[in-house]
Amino acid sequence: MRGFTAVFKRELFALFVTPVAWFTMTGFLLIQGLHFYLVASHFAAQPELSADSGPVQAFFGGTILLYPPLLIICPVLTMRLFAEERRSGTIEPLMTAPVGAVGVVLGKYCAALFTYALMWAPTLRYVLLASEHGSVDWRVVAAGYLAVVAVGAGYLAIGTMTSALARSQVSAAVLSAMACIGLFVLGIGEFILPDGPAHDLCAYVSVWGQMNDFSRGILDSRRLLYDLTLVALPLYVTVKAVDSWRYE
Amino acid sequence: MAMIEVERLCKRYGDFDAVRELSFTVEPAEVMGFLGPNGAGKTTTLRILAGFIGATSGRVRIAGHDVASERDAARAAVGYMPESCPLYPEMRVAEYLRYRAELKRVPRGRRRGEVGSAMEATQIADVADLRIGLLSKGYRQRVGLADALLGAPPLLILDEPTSGLDPNQIRQVRALIQQLGAKHTVLISSHILSEIEASCSRVLILARGELVAAGTLAEIRARGGRPVVEVWLGDGVERARRALAALDCVREVRDAPPPELGGACLEVHARSADPAALVAAAEHIARALSEAGVPLRRLAPAVASLEEVFHDLTLAAADAAEDAA
Numbered sequence: 001m002r003g004f005t006a007v008f009k010r011e012l013f014a015l016f017v018t019p020v021a022w023f024t025m026t027g028f029l030l031i032q033g034l035h036f037y038l039v040a041s042h043f044a045a046q047p048e049l050s051a052d053s054g055p056v057q058a059f060f061g062g063t064i065l066l067y068p069p070l071l072i073i074c075p076v077l078t079m080r081l082f083a084e085e086r087r088s089g090t091i092e093p094l095m096t097a098p099v100g101a102v103g104v105v106l107g108k109y110c111a112a113l114f115t116y117a118l119m120w121a122p123t124l125r126y127v128l129l130a131s132e133h134g135s136v137d138w139r140v141v142a143a144g145y146l147a148v149v150a151v152g153a154g155y156l157a158i159g160t161m162t163s164a165l166a167r168s169q170v171s172a173a174v175l176s177a178m179a180c181i182g183l184f185v186l187g188i189g190e191f192i193l194p195d196g197p198a199h200d201l202c203a204y205v206s207v208w209g210q211m212n213d214f215s216r217g218i219l220d221s222r223r224l225l226y227d228l229t230l231v232a233l234p235l236y237v238t239v240k241a242v243d244s245w246r247y248e
Numbered sequence: 249m250a251m252i253e254v255e256r257l258c259k260r261y262g263d264f265d266a267v268r269e270l271s272f273t274v275e276p277a278e279v280m281g282f283l284g285p286n287g288a289g290k291t292t293t294l295r296i297l298a299g300f301i302g303a304t305s306g307r308v309r310i311a312g313h314d315v316a317s318e319r320d321a322a323r324a325a326v327g328y329m330p331e332s333c334p335l336y337p338e339m340r341v342a343e344y345l346r347y348r349a350e351l352k353r354v355p356r357g358r359r360r361g362e363v364g365s366a367m368e369a370t371q372i373a374d375v376a377d378l379r380i381g382l383l384s385k386g387y388r389q390r391v392g393l394a395d396a397l398l399g400a401p402p403l404l405i406l407d408e409p410t411s412g413l414d415p416n417q418i419r420q421v422r423a424l425i426q427q428l429g430a431k432h433t434v435l436i437s438s439h440i441l442s443e444i445e446a447s448c449s450r451v452l453i454l455a456r457g458e459l460v461a462a463g464t465l466a467e468i469r470a471r472g473g474r475p476v477v478e479v480w481l482g483d484g485v486e487r488a489r490r491a492l493a494a495l496d497c498v499r500e501v502r503d504a505p506p507p508e509l510g511g512a513c514l515e516v517h518a519r520s521a522d523p524a525a526l527v528a529a530a531e532h533i534a535r536a537l538s539e540a541g542v543p544l545r546r547l548a549p550a551v552a553s554l555e556e557v558f559h560d561l562t563l564a565a566a567d568a569a570e571d572a573a
Binding site: 002003005006007009010013014017018088089090092093094095096097098099100245246 | 343
């Protein structure tokens, strides 16, 4: 973990001192604001609400509007992490300092994850709004946030990996967006394929299914294990890639 | 204990040998020059020393620490400034140096002080609050140097520290390197000879990934061995040629470009590069010319300039490589 704190702080600084984070955050909040507005007005028109389908549940998994920003934001947040350092050559002073590959990779990844979580923070205001006008199950809210962070953590890890493997920021972003969208589309197979192993596999990797479960307060450890795999595997590859530059 | 020990270092990229069987040592408190034409393997070697890339084979030890098995200890002993000095343009100078100090694990309480003294040593305190992207090349280079000084490493490795600078900046950086040489061991690479001549006590000359010469500048000049006596005559060039050809100490007589003030110039190649023998040869030449009745205007014994030696050594390596192929 040598170098973790210094790298973490510098990455946060680089994200917020350049317009990238601010633009993505603004765009993200605009879309999520619209999303919540649509959800809220839909439920406002309904005379009766059932216990497990309120606006909060719908916000975290009832509509498709949750996903596109997720699939775009994660590649954007991670594309520069390594690709930019390699393009500009700053990777050389970085890797010749007494740091370890694990510290550098985790420092960069955690900075992206922290920014991602920060983006979600203002949406708590929507939940508060909903709670002022009706009852909100806070355990469901917690599960919903856990799910978006867990899913995002996987996507960000994939983005960190492609940033280390690709030669430019753009190809890093395109590669990770394709990987994330691929996983997302695979999950849709759950609703299309007939019962069988393919269906089960699709159901297991389905982001859609995960959000549906978690937004109803069902914490499935298999889902979390899958998310954890999606974080650990790409990060492991990234560490190996960063280490291999030294033996190129 | 030597500051740098390199034993039979090789680096291969596919079929291409970037560095071949390189061995040398650098003692503490030396300012060592690392010379060679572009593409000779200088940067590759320095990157291996700094721990940025690994070697294909061979062993490198920095201050007694093996760069492969004791990576961190070896890296901590080196202040490295890469070629072209890459920096983060969006950071301010002092901010960047504080970040670097933290990376190099300078204890929190000492960071501010170390950054301050590094900025003072490299004369960049006046731009401490500017963004690096706004700095001129000379300032950026000095930010890179300040970075190399953080953590008080005993060894500084500077890859082409004056490339892209104007003559005034080159002088400043050179003076700075001389100052640093008092406290640090310095390994500095360049393809500019005057730079090495000005600041280094010993040099290594690399060509095609191989060491072609090592030693003090005087040793290398002597080794380059092209002892020449330049002779400026009024007239009687033919008589002079005959008289000189009869001398034992003369190997060859060549025409040199005629001087501006009229007359003729000859390049007399002596047999021995030994300074005493060369001076003796010059005296023989003077006597022979006056006996032959040739008016002598000027006589200058000289050993080949470092530039000529460099040219000979690196080109000889290139020829040898072509012959082998």
